[in-house]
Amino acid sequence: MQEKDIFNLLTDESFCNYCLKTNVEDVEYWENWLKENPSERENIESQKALVILLAHETATQVAQNEYRKLQQRIQLSGKNSGKLFPLIRRWGIAASLIISFSLGYYFYHKAQRNQQIASTISNKIVPGNARVMLILANGQKIELNTAASGTVARQSNTTIRKTNDGRIIYDGDSKNILYNTAITARGGKFELTLADGTKVTLDAASSIRYPVSFIGKERKVEITGQVYFEVAHNPAKPFRVLTRGQTIEVLGTHFNVNAYDDEPVIKTTLLEGSVKVNYLGENVLLKPGQQALVKNGISIIRVSAVDPELVVAWKNGLFRFNKTDLLSVMRQIARWYDMEVIYPEALKNTDLFEGSTLRSANVQSILKQLEVTGHVKFEVDGNKIIVRNK
Structure with missing residues (x-):
């Protein structure tokens, strides 16, 4: 299906009615058309999923961001035949996304109420919940995802509270140096607020060790995995993050x-x-929009300009890939869905992937899109993803 045809589909009132099931006649028309044109079913289903995605409010921000980046490059034509929706903002976004990703791909996700998009693959594997273990200073372990809202524990003069939306907050000012550790499982994500007001978000398979109350001239924490920080400002008490020697x-x-x-x-x-990054005696000072890269055992810190929104997409519930190699893509998928990836002895794939999808999608739908756009195919066997060369 050509790009012009795709554009027309996304602005065609009949097709939109079919996708959203708002008109019985249009639904019947498109179902009959698919029976007569079975070779186009994959394309139609892909565009149908995109229409529903855009109709779902959780995808609005993603689409708007992509649209702002593309609107200066893409001219949307209002001259279309057939029954058309006016080119209102949302459908303009859809069209620009499709044209932009014509050389790549666009992942899609279904909302729970749109069961008609479900894949034919059974036993879909979905990501985990906010699974996190809190280890107190005395060694006591608390499973925070099952703990009730309210006071979870008390240590010295500090109270640990769980909010109604699942976050953990430390209140109080302990005079003793007590350390807690929060650990997310594979497939988990968690937010907590430290005693100084610093907000922390942990990605899957990550951890943070921190004091119940920051005593002394500095605030120091240790992390593993991926963690996002919004550090409370305090010039008199610098905040330091330690990880893998950095x-x-x-x-x-x-x-x-x-x-x-x-x-x-x-x-x-x-x-x-x-921020100042120190590794093996080398130091660099970063500016907003910059990224420091450190390779284990090499005392050279490389700095490059990046799109911060791409980097923190995980925090906002998204996978976003920008010329990302297959191994990197699969590491992210494995951690989030708590799966093991098995590769062939000689992996021939050299593709770089671009696109976005919600992290709440089932893993099969993501793998299917990777198959379409790359030179590999996947088989899901229990908690294993088997990668094969095409």
């Missing part, structure tokens, strides 16, 4: 650290403020 020093800022053990480099990305 130290990040800040006063008050927003930044992201990706330090998974299975990633080849540690990535520190600055969104607001400034």
Whole structure:
């Protein structure tokens, strides 16, 4: 199906009625058309999913961001035949997305109420919940995802509370140095607020060790995995993050650290403020929009400009890929869906992937799109993803 045809579909009133099931006659028309044109079913289903995605409010921000980047490059024509919707903002966004990704791909996700998009693959694997373990200073372990809202524990003069939306907040000012550790499982994500007001978001398979109350001249925490920080400003007490031999020093800022053990480099990305990254005696000062890359055992810190929104897409419930290789894509999928990836002895794939999808999608729908756009195919066997060359 050509790009012009795709554009017309997304602005065709009959097709939109079919996707959203708002007109019985249009539904019947398109179902009959698919029976007569079975070779176009995959294209139609893909565009149908996109229409529903755009109709779902959780996808609005994603589409708007992509539209703003593309609207200066893409001229939307209002001259279309057949029954058409006016080219209102949302359908304009859809059209620009399709044209933009004509050389790549666009992932899609279904909302729960749109069961008609369901894949023919049974036993769909969906991501986990906010599974997190809190380990107190005395060694007591608390499963926070099953704990009731309200006071979870007390340590010295500090109260640990769980909010109605599942976040953890520390209240009080302990005079004793007590350390807690929060650990997210594979497939989990969690938010907590430290005693100084610093907000922390942990991605899957990540951890943070921190004091119940910050005593002394500095605020120091240790992390593994991927963690996003919004550090409370306090010039008199610098905030330091330690991970894999690297130290990040800040006063008050927003930044992201990706330090998974299975990633080849540690990535520190600055969104607001400034941070100083130290590794093996080398130091760099980052500005907003910059990323520091550190390779284990090499005392060279490389700095590059990046799109911060791409880096923190995980925090906002998205997978976003920008010329990302297959191995990197699969590491993210494996952590989020708590799966093992098995590769062939000789992996021939050299594709770089681009696109976006909600992290609430089932894994089969994502793998199907990767198959369409790359030179690999996938088989899901229990909690294993088997990669094969096409």
